[in-house]
Amino acid sequence: MKVEFVFVGLLLAYAALVVRLISILPFFKGYSNGFDNQDGSLKVSLFEHKAKRPLRLFLFLGSGGHTGEMLRLIENYKRVLLAKGNTICVGYSDQKSKECFVRSIASEYPDCRFEYYQFKKAREVNASLLQSLISVLQTLLTSLKNVIKISSDFRQGPHLVLLNGPGTCCIIATWFKMLEFLNFAQPCSNLVYVESLARINTLSLTGKILYYIADVFIVQWQELTSQNPRAKCFGILV
Amino acid sequence: MATKTLFVTCGATVPFPELVELVLSQECFEGLKNYGFIRVIVQFGRGYKDDFERRLNTIHGIPQRCSLGDRELGCCSGESLSMSVLGALEIIGIEYSTRVHDIVRIADLVISHAGTGSILDSLRLEKPLIVCVNDRLMDNHQQQIADKFQQKNYVWACKPQPCEFYDCLRKSQSEQLNSFPQAHNVQFENQLIKLAFTSSNVNTL
Numbered sequence: 001m002k003v004e005f006v007f008v009g010l011l012l013a014y015a016a017l018v019v020r021l022i023s024i025l026p027f028f029k030g031y032s033n034g035f036d037n038q039d040g041s042l043k044v045s046l047f048e049h050k051a052k053r054p055l056r057l058f059l060f061l062g063s064g065g066h067t068g069e070m071l072r073l074i075e076n077y078k079r080v081l082l083a084k085g086n087t088i089c090v091g092y093s094d095q096k097s098k099e100c101f102v103r104s105i106a107s108e109y110p111d112c113r114f115e116y117y118q119f120k121k122a123r124e125v126n127a128s129l130l131q132s133l134i135s136v137l138q139t140l141l142t143s144l145k146n147v148i149k150i151s152s153d154f155r156q157g158p159h160l161v162l163l164n165g166p167g168t169c170c171i172i173a174t175w176f177k178m179l180e181f182l183n184f185a186q187p188c189s190n191l192v193y194v195e196s197l198a199r200i201n202t203l204s205l206t207g208k209i210l211y212y213i214a215d216v217f218i219v220q221w222q223e224l225t226s227q228n229p230r231a232k233c234f235g236i237l238v
Numbered sequence: 239m240a241t242k243t244l245f246v247t248c249g250a251t252v253p254f255p256e257l258v259e260l261v262l263s264q265e266c267f268e269g270l271k272n273y274g275f276i277r278v279i280v281q282f283g284r285g286y287k288d289d290f291e292r293r294l295n296t297i298h299g300i301p302q303r304c305s306l307g308d309r310e311l312g313c314c315s316g317e318s319l320s321m322s323v324l325g326a327l328e329i330i331g332i333e334y335s336t337r338v339h340d341i342v343r344i345a346d347l348v349i350s351h352a353g354t355g356s357i358l359d360s361l362r363l364e365k366p367l368i369v370c371v372n373d374r375l376m377d378n379h380q381q382q383i384a385d386k387f388q389q390k391n392y393v394w395a396c397k398p399q400p401c402e403f404y405d406c407l408r409k410s411q412s413e414q415l416n417s418f419p420q421a422h423n424v425q426f427e428n429q430l431i432k433l434a435f436t437s438s439n440v441n442t443l
Contacts, residue, residue, distance in 0.1 A: 045424050046431040055434055064251070068355045076421040080430055160434045190433045197354045198379045200386050216433060218426070221386070234426040235419060238358060 024180045026215045054085035056159040058150050062166025067097040072238040084111040093119045117146045147175040161189050165196045165206050173213045195219045242275040245345035249353050250334050253286040254372050256398035273411050279330045287333050299323040312337030352380035361418040368406045369395045391416040
């Protein structure tokens with residue numbers, strides 16, 4: 001008799017978890033399944049109507065070209081992303097990229113608040129198997145710590161997460177969705193992935209993974225939307 | 239009066255000897271002089287300084303004071319190399335510039351490797367651009383990018399071979415490119431706003 005109760009309980013818990021998983025993954029959300037182009041074609045900016053409150057933005061800087069594209073992207077959409085009173089949380093693993101960000105963005109937009117979070121690089125060149133295993137674990141843990149901090153601040157108001165190519169973004173995105181899954185009070189993380197401009201015919205590895213996790217998945221060349229129906233293309237954004 | 243400036247950038251990190259060789263050739267100098275250029279600025283990339291200096295010494299120029307200051311070039315003091323050839327053409331070499339935008343701004347023509355960063359630097363400032371594919375790089379999308387941008391007529395693209403290179407140089411003086419579209423897209427902006435500010439996406443479960 002008792003065994004049956006336990007069994008039914010487990011089954012219910014399992015069902016709840018599945019429903020939860022479905023509810024947080026992007027495929028089942030109306031706004032992100034790639035078919036809402038009707039209102040998108042209205043060439044009116046929502047800026048005047050909606051984007052009045054300060055926004056909390058998390059972005060991740062990789063290195064080199066990825067950083068360059070991210071800087072261009074937020075600069076091009078500064079009206080929304082770098083508006084007065086916004087808080088910009090900057091994740092970085094490469095010191096040079098951070099300096100570049102400080103020089104070209106942070107010092108130019110004094111009306112925004114900037115917070116910095118250092119992420120450990122998952123892989124160093126010439127590391128042995130054991131060393132890489134340890135460093136991957138360390139990366140997982142430190143990035144979890146950062147993501148917990150960042151996403152707990154998301155409960156206060158409007159927020160966005162902006163990611164592009166670097167591999168660490170896979171870990172970051174997974175942690176964000178995991179926290180949503182575990183914490184029922186957690187709002188959607190609003191993950192936006194923008195594929196690199198250098199990708200014309202195939203997605204990058206990071207892109208292939210984040211295709212299933214990001215709430216909005218953007219590519220910059222029309223060619224990529226035919227094999228990847230969830231991907232949206234608005235032309236070159238950087 | 240002819241006062242045109244050409245800016246050549248090999249990218250900051252990986253040297254591109256083939257492009258430097260093409261630019262620092264007698265044939266190229268003659269062409270540039272005929273097209274009215276008086277100044278060539280070459281950013282040859284980190285770690286290529288000795289090679290560049292050696293190559294510069296083989297073109298039989300006359301060393302001279304650089305007509306642009308280190309501040310304008312965005313390099314450390316005394317880092318720039320300058321030489322005049324054919325009596326009227328100034329060649330300026332720098333390893334790496336922190337003010338690439340300012341140099342692009344004063345240039346009348348840009349020749350760059352096919353990295354997206356360098357391409358955008360020029361096209362966003364509406365400068366005519368010749369893209370030269372660094373085809374020795376492995377697992378790199380330079381060729382695809384160059385083809386794509388050329389297909390849309392935003393750039394003239396070539397491989398680092400004399401005939402293709404001079405052909406592009408010739409085209410840059412006679413043909414017009416399509417203008418590069420603005421990066422700002424209202425639909426994308428709306429998408430961001432909708433996602434960030436619509437409270438309905440807060441989980442209710």
